[in-house]
Amino acid sequence: RVNHGDFLKALEEIKPAYGVSEEELTDVIVNGIIHHDPIVEEILDKGKLFVNQVARSTRTPRVSILLHGPPSSGKTVLAASIAWASQFPFIKLISPDRMVGFSEAQKIQFITRTFTDSYKSPLSVIVVDNLERLLEWTSLGSRFSNPVLQTLLVLIARKPPKDKRLLVIATTSLRPLLTELGLSDVFDSELRVPPISNLSSLERVLREVQLFSSEEELRQTMRMLADAGFAIDLNAEEDAALHLQVGIKKLLSIIEMARQEPERAGERLVSAIINLNS
Ligand code: ATP
Ligand code: MG
Incomplete structure (x- = not known):
């Protein structure tokens, strides 16, 4: 790759x-x-x-x-x-x-x-x-x-x-x-060129840019997003309450924003993503 x-x-x-x-x-x-x-x-x-x-x-x-x-x-x-x-x-x-x-x-x-x-x-x-x-x-x-x-x-x-x-x-x-x-x-x-529309893709981006220093933090953040009602993958999307729709450029800027506050990076990311949808 x-x-x-x-x-x-x-x-x-x-x-x-x-x-x-x-x-x-x-x-x-x-x-x-x-x-x-x-x-x-x-x-x-x-x-x-x-x-x-x-x-x-x-x-x-x-x-x-x-x-x-x-x-x-x-x-x-x-x-x-x-x-x-x-x-x-x-x-x-x-x-x-x-x-x-x-x-x-x-x-x-x-x-x-x-x-x-x-x-x-x-x-x-x-x-x-x-x-x-x-x-x-x-x-x-x-x-x-x-x-x-x-x-x-x-x-x-x-x-x-x-x-x-x-x-x-x-x-x-x-x-x-x-x-x-x-x-x-x-x-x-x-x-x-589609936007990012499922959590699996989002997770891949988070890994690639290494927003989190531990696997546990990443897991926790993904859980918060799933709990918020976002679909995990495309097949599950129909049942999901929230539909993720975020361009990669926008997502990267959200990630950089979250990175500014390392202790609360997960929280900041999740709330920014939820805000996109409202
Ligand atoms: P706009 O609608 O504002 O013109 P755009 O659709 O042209 O935006 P780009 O300017 O290409 O979007 O921004 C994409 C950003 O995301 C770049 O910083 C690029 O490096 C990064 N990037 C990361 N992964 C990808 C990917 N898979 N495809 C495209 N860009 C990616
Ligand atoms: Mg462009």
């Missing part, structure tokens, strides 16, 4: 030829990936299949996939990991986080330049992160940037020039919005 250290080592070992925005991606992937549920491996495996498809099939020089799931479920990091694992010579991240203060025209220019730059490389991956924010979507008044939308529609759908291949991996927390905007048709495939 790949742990955080292996991951960073792998990042170091890959010395890409050109185009790869190394610090951008290591930035994103820096906390690594916890295999809390078989779905994580499945998503990474499917990602690898698309990478191989782009690299090998002559009929599909352009493949685009959409990772969607609730906020904080791990979409950005999974997309970046699939991109990074491709070892393609050109890997870029288009992220609204890196466009703070950009005008609409500057955004369009940046997005367009990233795609045209990719056409110089035989094999490229572009991660288009957080589509709804890139589109400046505001639910209030249902506003968004139509010029950015048109740019993305054209660029994601466009075939790269002869002998060039491109994989686009986009992410969104607002899957239904894309259908409304006519943006879902440009994707060849979709992968859902």
Whole structure:
């Protein structure tokens, strides 16, 4: 199993030829990936299949996939990991986080330049992160940037020039919005990134990040959660009073909060998780 250290080592070992925005991606992937549920491996495996498809099939020089799931479920990091694992010579991240203060025209220019730059490389991956924010979507008044939308529609759908291949991996927390905007048709495939929804997964995360120094503390905390009415595993979920729904990013931040008070870490964790549900 790949742990955080292996991951960073792998990042170091890959010395890409050109185009790869190394610090951008290591930035994103820096906390690594916890295999809390078989779905994580499945998503990474499917990602690898698309990478191989782009690299090998002559009929599909352009493949685009959409990772969607609730906020904080791990979409950005999974997309970046699939991109990074491709070892393609050109890997870029288009992220609204890196466009703070950009005008609409500057955004369009940046997005367009990233795609045209990719056409110089035989094999490229572009991660288009957080589509709804890139589109400046505001639910209030249902506003968004139509010029950015048109740019993305054209660029994601466009075939790269002869002998060039491109994989686009986009992410969104607002899957239904894309259908409304006519943006879902440009994707060849979709992968859902689910939140953590059972105690077994949560327990795996707690072990991985070593919140507790003893097995007894962990057991006790898991018992508190079960007593609070959370389902132990997916099959039992129907009988459970409470349904756990927490994104991995949110859970990790709750864990770090609990860690600040080691003597009461279990209690703090449990009450924070119960609060998510109310
Ligand atoms: P947002 O909806 O705010 O854009 P997101 O779904 O993109 O959030 P990420 O930004 O990818 O979520 O955050 C996931 C965090 O959880 C990262 O810090 C990542 O290192 C960590 N992580 C741990 N395990 C996993 C996993 N199995 N999958 C994804 N991320 C994981
Ligand atoms: Mg994200």
